[in-house]
Amino acid sequence: MAGLAESRPHIELADVSKHFGAVRALDSVSLTVARGSIHALVGENGAGKSTLGRIVAGVFAPDGGRVLLDGEEIVLRSPREALERGVAAIAQELNVVPQLSVADNVFLGTEPRRGGFVARRALRRRYRELASSAGFELPAAAPAGRLRPGEQQQVEILRALSRNAELIVMDEPTASLSRDETARLHGIVRALARDGRTVLLVSHFLREVLELADTVTVLRDGQVVRTSPAAQETEDSLIQAMLGRPLTSAFPDRREPAADAPPALTVSDLRAPGIDGVSFTVRRGEIVGLAGLVGAGRTELARAIFGAERVQSGEVVLGDGRSPSGGPRGSLRSGLAMIPESRKEQGLLLERSVTENVTLASLPEVSRYGFVRRRAERRRAREILDRADVRAASYGARMGSLSGGNQQKVLFARMLLCGPAMLIADEPTRGVDVGAKRAIYDLLVTLAGEGMGVLVISSELEEVLGLAHRVLVMRAGRITGELTGDQMTESAVLAAAFAA
């Protein structure tokens, strides 16, 4: 039966495209997933693998192209419609109602009813049947919020099974699981496939993909690189396919820092939530790149250094030998600046003017007796905005009316006004168009040239390698690699990032 099933396509995507604003997440992707197979999607951060998974699960509707389920063209407008057609998704963020019991969570929305009331006994019975057929041992009456992440995931899988899902999309299912839980999940995934169900697995754990999947599709920049049997791939071949392109010269020339340049930042054995004993140094004039996968702890590290997150132990020392204290405010005053990961959530006041956004962190400098001297403020803002190459209709314009690239430059300008000796930039070019990217690169290189220490966090390998003098690679809250000179290659970074 398995042999017969494998040849039959379960879901097909033909020339599917998806845009988010001006960003093209998927570009004419065609994909055929065989019934009863485990089909993996791999790619760098932002390659489009999660987007593809969400289109199959009905979370996003594609802008173009066709989706065929069992050979019949369908349009999925919501996860609910997908579910009605037997397609279920297990998301990265688990969706259980913590107060409800395990059984109630499994049958949420499809409870057996009698006259408008939940038929509790029938619900318990159906739960027992379902759990034993799946081979799960979860306490039916326990509140789902008390379960460990791996068990919560099993609740979601049971929920999918209870709706007779035949195609299950799993987005990074093992990202938050312990080793034991991961092994158990792998067993479950195999069992699902044995029962004739199809699993679409989105994962950046290449070893996991090679172990589990029958077929692997590699995505890069929203396009399919290739689809091939997993047996024909290796970790190296997948990494090659994920990268595929040579380093372009989209980067300015960087000047090497002086060999005897003093440190601008020294971090010693730092421990914080998500950070497990990190030590490194950034010298004055040096750009250090921090690479790693999403969830490796890069942002957590940046926030801990900057004082935005509480530090458990360890030390942060700046170039002048002082340790900043007193949170972000203290850090800024000591000459340590940070540009946060998400400019909209953590950076900007979208309803206020560009000028107000720029001077927010250094308002006392343009104030007297607590009053903002508005002319001085405008002058200071104009100087720094011109330097950061911000283009706006006027600097009095509402922040939210600027493009992503200009918004990002405003955040740079805000930090520069504080006159930092050390700058941490977390994903400085995320969601920024190509022209603005280059301007931001130029700015970073110029700042380093003037003697500033710079730590750049980026999920784009090209960017890290193109900008940095030295690259640190993180995985699971630790630094797992330090690369300099000729060692700085994409495959070396990926090897350290994927290292078990």
Add this chain to the structure above:
Amino acid sequence: MTATEASPVPEQRSAEATTVLDRVRATGIAIPFAALFITLSIASSSFLTKVNLLNILDQQSATLIIAAAGTLVLVAGGIDLSVGAIYALAGVTAAEIAQHSPSALAIFVGVCVGLAVGLVNGLVVTRLRINALIATLAMSFVVAGIATLVTHGNLVVLFEHPEFGDLARTQVLTVKTSIWIAVVIVAVIGVFLARTTAGRYMYASGGNSEAARLAGVRVDAIRVLTFVVSGGAAGLAGVIDASRVLSAQSSSGDTLAFTVLAGIVVGGTSILGGEGAVWRTVLGVLFIALIGNGYDLLGLDPLYEQITLGVILLLAVAADAWARQRRS
């Protein structure tokens, strides 16, 4: 996941759309206010008279002071439902003290009571991380209860101490001091919000508290400050009204918090924080007052007054929500 957050929208178009919208929003309450003012001037001969207008201002002086301070609280991302109770407690405390002590001491203690309750509000909201709506609602019960304890439920009468009335009832340049005090306090609070660094930090704290924190703003301290100002203003307002009518009772502020909130929101200050201005609040409070005045002067059935108010409040909030949605 990364892709959803990245959306450099075509810039010119969205910029133009927002400027037109922003311009309409910027005038906001001013146009309906002017329209209502002109309509009433035409419809009633007694509206546009010095006596009537000064009467309105005299009656609204307490509300204006509290609402101006409440604007700071809302801009910084909070809300203060305890102002009515503070107003009552400050009024009865000052009135009790004025029975046997100098007026100045009574006034001073009344305002200090307000500042103290405001400080407690601020600390509860920021230190204990309790939602401002619930914290100040709970505080309003506590404070109203204390006010009843102070008066034993009685009306505190000051007719034998008319000197306490000097605070609000003195005529300066043919205008009562209650109005003068309101004008000065409102102007000071308005300048404070619009021109000082602390005011800027209020917009930042309410607009995006995490961004403000990462930019080095002491968000909690700023929020506490807004509650202290709000409490102090409510205290002063309570004292002024006790002086205006030479009496005070513990139940006098029962619906005041909502009247104040209505005025602020009708003026166009967002309940979601980060946006607003004191001049808007002044127009919002007076707009509501004009509607009441209009019903009186035109002899309309006052039953409909409340319905009108409710509808206007809904429209004001809907306009804010609609504008936000259009922009995001």
